Amino acid sequence: MPFKKLHSYIKEILETLEISTPTPFQSASIPIIKSGANIYCTAPKNSGKTTTLLLTTLQKLKCEAVGTAPRAIILVEDKDSALELYETFIKYTRYNSLRVYLCDEKLHIDVQKSEIFEGQDILISTPKNMNKLFLLNGVNTSQLKIFNIDDAEFLSQRSAYTATMAITQGITKCQFVIYSEKMQPILKRLESYFMKHPKTVSI
Numbered sequence: 001m002p003f004k005k006l007h008s009y010i011k012e013i014l015e016t017l018e019i020s021t022p023t024p025f026q027s028a029s030i031p032i033i034k035s036g037a038n039i040y041c042t043a044p045k046n047s048g049k050t051t052t053l054l055l056t057t058l059q060k061l062k063c064e065a066v067g068t069a070p071r072a073i074i075l076v077e078d079k080d081s082a083l084e085l086y087e088t089f090i091k092y093t094r095y096n097s098l099r100v101y102l103c104d105e106k107l108h109i110d111v112q113k114s115e116i117f118e119g120q121d122i123l124i125s126t127p128k129n130m131n132k133l134f135l136l137n138g139v140n141t142s143q144l145k146i147f148n149i150d151d152a153e154f155l156s157q158r159s160a161y162t163a164t165m166a167i168t169q170g171i172t173k174c175q176f177v178i179y180s181e182k183m184q185p186i187l188k189r190l191e192s193y194f195m196k197h198p199k200t201v202s203i
Contacts, residue, residue, distance in 0.1 A: 002030035009063040010055055013092055023048035029201040030056060038176045038195050042183050043203040049179045050085070053148050054092055056177070060146045061121055065097040068119035069143040075127050075164060077154035079105055085150065086124050098122065105129050113138035127163035134167050144174045152180040152187060161186065168194040 002022050003014060014020070022030070025047040032039055033056040043049055057072050076082050086102040093100055103112055103125035109132050116123065116138060123130070123139065133139050147168070155161045168176075176194055178187060183202070191198060 002027055005031075005034075006055060007059055007063050009096055010058055010092075013095075014055075019051075025049065025201070025203045026052050026055075028203060032199055032201060033175075033177055034059060036175050038198040039178070040183060040187065040195070040198055040200045040202075041177060041179045042181065042200070044181055047203055050088065050150060053150055053177070053179060054089060057122060057146055057148065058092065058098070060175070061098060063093075063096045063098060065099055065119070065121055067143060068117070069140040070101075070116065070120050070123045071143050071145045072122040072148070073130065073139075073144065073146075073167075074122065074124045074148045074150060075130060075167075076124065076150050077160070078126060081151070082124050082126060089122065089124070100124065103129050103133065109133065109136060109138070127160045127167065131163040131166050134170065141171050141174070144171060146175045146177065147171065149176075149178045152178045153182075153184060156184065156186050165193060 003011060025043040029041050029052050041049060041052065053074070061071050074085065076085055082102060086100060089100045099120045100122045101116060101120040101124070103123055105126065113133060113136055155164060171194070178195070180187060
């Protein structure tokens, strides 16, 4: 069972939340994500994709703050999705030192840049906002370990796709994990760019 092989902190939180049994998707995807491979994760709604993203990100960062440079980036479709995911992460990281940062478009970009510079572990943002930060050298990617895209169907929007391509161009030595309900042609196209030698989990 995947949950048994996760960090002890994660197991404690899952127990507190009374989550004891992984979904079929989680059983199939968590071990492969833990292996470090680039991966496409496709499954219907309510299969446990977002929880998988959350658990594997915490696992990758060993549930503790390190340094000042971000070690995980998560792209989502819009600011409402970003806020919802941020609040979920806070629920899971409340009792450890990990720093989760919501790149809030309401804040001036220079404010976001300075707050990230102070030290954050996980950044949650829309592609457009994250690309602005990248253009201003507002994100140090030297320590980046995992880059997630949640509900990645939104990459069919030209502006989101273009921003994501711009962001990923400068990132090396990082695991990419893409979550979606179905494998779309636009997602397969990413293999020519940053999704090198990807594996696929499909439920």
